[in-house]
Amino acid sequence: AQSVTQLDSQVPVFEEAPVELRCNYSSSVSVYLFWYVQYPNQGLQLLLKYLSGSTLVKGINGFEAEFNKSQTSFHLRKPSVHISDTAEYFCAVSNNDYKLSFGAGTTVTVRA
């Protein structure tokens, strides 16, 4: 079984500042890793995913994440945020059973 820990429940950040959202996972087998974003009153939208290959993954809206197997982490970063990035962000992990286990989420609030 796998579990996901998102280390920050709330992240306030000023517009055009960088942001990093931390995610650690526990799993005894190979994993696939995902970051989803959820805007208010909407479903989850995939930002990026790590399936295999390069450990630095680039996603939509300028986000990127780095898979670190030794630290079992998959932190999400964006060098310069916009007001429109205000949302909730979920890290998720799955293995070959195709079932996603989600973290509790990180709420990002971007202020002008």
Added chain:
Amino acid sequence: EAGVAQSPRYKIIEKRQSVAFWCNPISGHATLYWYQQILGQGPKLLIQFQNNGVVDDSQLPKDRFSAERLKGVDSTLKIQPAKLEDSAVYLCASSLTGTSGRANEQFFGPGTRLTVL
């Protein structure tokens, strides 16, 4: 390409009443999932279908929740009777089936927000 469709978007009911949610997955996606997302938490898998068969329903409270996917396309999730703690957003997702990593990519609908009073 149309995304995952869900209805209704919002539902308010009294406790002990019944409610049903509908989901239409992306065309060609054989795997369908129902998740429960309680306020302040990440989504939790309730049930997973592949075509019209149940793959995993270990987290589904079967005394009050039921789900079906009769023709391997649309799915319905029902709660009968509802309790206060069932207040949540119910998300439907779908994915391709296969052994490649892409089969792990799930596409989510907008969800149904249920309030039980």
